[in-house]
Each structure stands twice: as C-alpha cells, then as structure tokens.
Amino acid sequence: MPRLSADAVDEMEALSTIFTERYEQTTENSAEIEIEAESDGDIAGRLFIIWPEGYPDEKAPLLSFTPADGYALDFDFQLHVQTAWAEMNACIVFDIVATLSSSVHKRVRGGQRSGGETNHTQAVNVESHEELSTPLDIVIGEVTVDRKSRFQSRGVELSSFEQLQAFRHQILQDKKVAQATHNILAYRFQKDGKVMEDFDDDGEGGAGIKLLFLLQKMGAMNCAVVVSRWFGGIKLGGDRFRDINESAKALVTAQKWGKN
Structure with missing residues (x-):
C-alpha cells in the first residue's frame, strides 16, 4: 500500500463522512463519489479518485470523471485538475467535487445546454489557442x-x-x-x-x-x-x-x- 500523508488520510476520512452513501472506498487509497448536480439535484456522474504516495506535496491526485447519461462538462477536466493542484499545492479533491457539482449540466437536443450555450466535449479540449512557434515532433x-x-x-x-x-x-x-x-x-x-x-x-x-x-x-x-x-x-x-x-x-x- 502507498504510504499516504496525514493530509491525504484526513481528506479521505472527511469525504467519507460528508458524502456518506455517495462515497465508496474501493481500495485503501482509492474511492468513488457520486456527483450531485447543483442544477437539479440528480446524480450527474461518478468521480474516481486515487491518492498516490507523495500527495499533495509532490504529486497530484489521479482523478477521472465519468458523466451520467445525458450530462456533460464544458471544460477540460484533466487540465483543470493539474492546474488547481499546481496553483494550490495542497489537497484539492473537495474543491474538485464542488467544481463538478456546480459545472456539470444536462445535454439537450441539438448540442445545446440550458441557456443556449454550445456544448463541448469533456474528454478532449480542441479550443483554439496560441500555437507553439515550432510544431511538436510527434x-x-x-x-x-x-x-x-x-x-x-x-x-x-x-x-x-x-x-x-x-x-x-x-x-x-x-x-x-x-x-x-x-x-x-x-x-x-x-x-x-x-x-x-x-x-x-x-x-x-x-x-x-x-x-x-x-x-x-x-x-x-x-x-x-x-x-x-x-x-x-x-x-x-x-x-x-x-x-x-x-x-x-x-x-x-x-x-x-x-x-x-
């Protein structure tokens, strides 16, 4: 078993206490949480969590979010996780859960979400950005x-x-x-x-x-x-x-x- 930091253990125990029936400990250093959408109170997906040895000081948590049928995110989830950890250099799973709860939304027919905003895929971010001066050697x-x-x-x-x-x-x-x-x-x-x-x-x-x-x-x-x-x-x-x-x-x- 990985040697978890005291902060990681405290975070794991706090999540278990707060989310109770929506929290499932899968191994000694991993868990799943059902994410409830703030918009309608329904279960909108599952967050898979692995606390690696060295978290939070040296490594980010390994997180994977799977939306429920009919739900989606409008941002690059993995990039958000890495950016949040790099900026905070602290336990971030509570913040990630809160972000998911407030951001996940129902897809509607035609690729639109409530309010008329265009729905983008969660898995791969293809938004425009400044290209590097030299193409990568792939x-x-x-x-x-x-x-x-x-x-x-x-x-x-x-x-x-x-x-x-x-x-x-x-x-x-x-x-x-x-x-x-x-x-x-x-x-x-x-x-x-x-x-x-x-x-x-x-x-x-x-x-x-x-x-x-x-x-x-x-x-x-x-x-x-x-x-x-x-x-x-x-x-x-x-x-x-x-x-x-x-x-x-x-x-x-x-x-x-x-x-x-």
Missing part, C-alpha cells in the same frame, strides 16, 4: 488490429502543460484521429522538481489510469502518449486494455522513453 506507432478494432499510438516528448495542449490539438488536426471512438491519453513530466502526471479516458473507463500505470512501470518521463481506438463492432471486454497498453508500450520502447 511520433506515430504501427496500427494493430484485434477483431476489427484498430489501435494506434502517438507520442511526444514534452515538459509543460502548454506543450501537452498543443500535442492534443495537433493530433486532432488529423481527421482520422478526431473520428476515433476513443483517444486515451497519459502523460508524465517534471516541472520545478515535481512529477506532473495524469490521464484522460476519453470515455473508455479505466483505460487511462492503466495507461498511466504502464508509463510509471516503464519509468517513462517527459512524454505523453495517446492511443486511438476505432471500434470495429465486436466488443473486446478486458482485452481492449491489453491492446491499448501494448500499442503504447511498443511506441515508448521504440523511442527509448522508458528507463525500465
């Missing part, structure tokens, strides 16, 4: 096929959130990638002596955190990997996680980004 792995589903990895060396956002933006300019069923992301880099790491499932629940664990196990640092999956019509069950990780592992190994 490497592309081989396509693998399992029962008609196709998998392909793309990766880049990086050292900042700006480069991470540019990476996501750049790969989505490829129409084939933009149309993938899922684009699962994991990244790790060092900033000011701290390890910044996180993941994005892009709707493939559980895939992102497994991809991040792979990068950790390989000792990969200062890189990001996106594995695209194009669903072929046949459900793969747990084999899809193996396919995703094997695609990423081949790319990381070929680029010699891992130490292990």
Whole structure:
C-alpha cells in the first residue's frame, strides 16, 4: 500500500463522512463519489479518485470523471485538475467535487445546454489557442488490429502543460484521429522538481489510469502518449486494455522513453 500523508488520510476520512452513501472506498487509497448536480439535484456522474504516495506535496491526485447519461462538462477536466493542484499545492479533491457539482449540466437536443450555450466535449479540449512557434515532433506507432478494432499510438516528448495542449490539438488536426471512438491519453513530466502526471479516458473507463500505470512501470518521463481506438463492432471486454497498453508500450520502447 502507498504510504499516504496525514493530509491525504484526513481528506479521505472527511469525504467519507460528508458524502456518506455517495462515497465508496474501493481500495485503501482509492474511492468513488457520486456527483450531485447543483442544477437539479440528480446524480450527474461518478468521480474516481486515487491518492498516490507523495500527495499533495509532490504529486497530484489521479482523478477521472465519468458523466451520467445525458450530462456533460464544458471544460477540460484533466487540465483543470493539474492546474488547481499546481496553483494550490495542497489537497484539492473537495474543491474538485464542488467544481463538478456546480459545472456539470444536462445535454439537450441539438448540442445545446440550458441557456443556449454550445456544448463541448469533456474528454478532449480542441479550443483554439496560441500555437507553439515550432510544431511538436510527434511520433506515430504501427496500427494493430484485434477483431476489427484498430489501435494506434502517438507520442511526444514534452515538459509543460502548454506543450501537452498543443500535442492534443495537433493530433486532432488529423481527421482520422478526431473520428476515433476513443483517444486515451497519459502523460508524465517534471516541472520545478515535481512529477506532473495524469490521464484522460476519453470515455473508455479505466483505460487511462492503466495507461498511466504502464508509463510509471516503464519509468517513462517527459512524454505523453495517446492511443486511438476505432471500434470495429465486436466488443473486446478486458482485452481492449491489453491492446491499448501494448500499442503504447511498443511506441515508448521504440523511442527509448522508458528507463525500465
């Protein structure tokens, strides 16, 4: 079991006390919380939490939010988490829960939300931003096929959130990638002596955190990997996680980004 800080243990116990029936402890250092939407009081999604060793001083919490059917967010959740932790350098899960509760909203027909605002996808932020002066050197792995589903990895060396956002933006300019069923992301880099790491499932629940664990196990640092999956019509069950990780592992190994 990871050696959790006193602050992390206190946060875990406080969440359990406050959210009671909506809180479920899944392991000694992970939990799930049902998020209630302030707008209507209904359960609007589930927040998956892992408290890593070194949180909150050295590492951010590993968080993944899965909206309930009919609900969405209008911002990049993973970027928000990393930005909040970098700015506060303290326990942030309570703040994240509050943000989700106040921000998650119902989708309505036509891609609009209440009030007429346009609904944007939560999983991948493709908002316009200032592009880096030099395009990133993105490497592309081989396509693998399992029962008609196709998998392909793309990766880049990086050292900042700006480069991470540019990476996501750049790969989505490829129409084939933009149309993938899922684009699962994991990244790790060092900033000011701290390890910044996180993941994005892009709707493939559980895939992102497994991809991040792979990068950790390989000792990969200062890189990001996106594995695209194009669903072929046949459900793969747990084999899809193996396919995703094997695609990423081949790319990381070929680029010699891992130490292990």
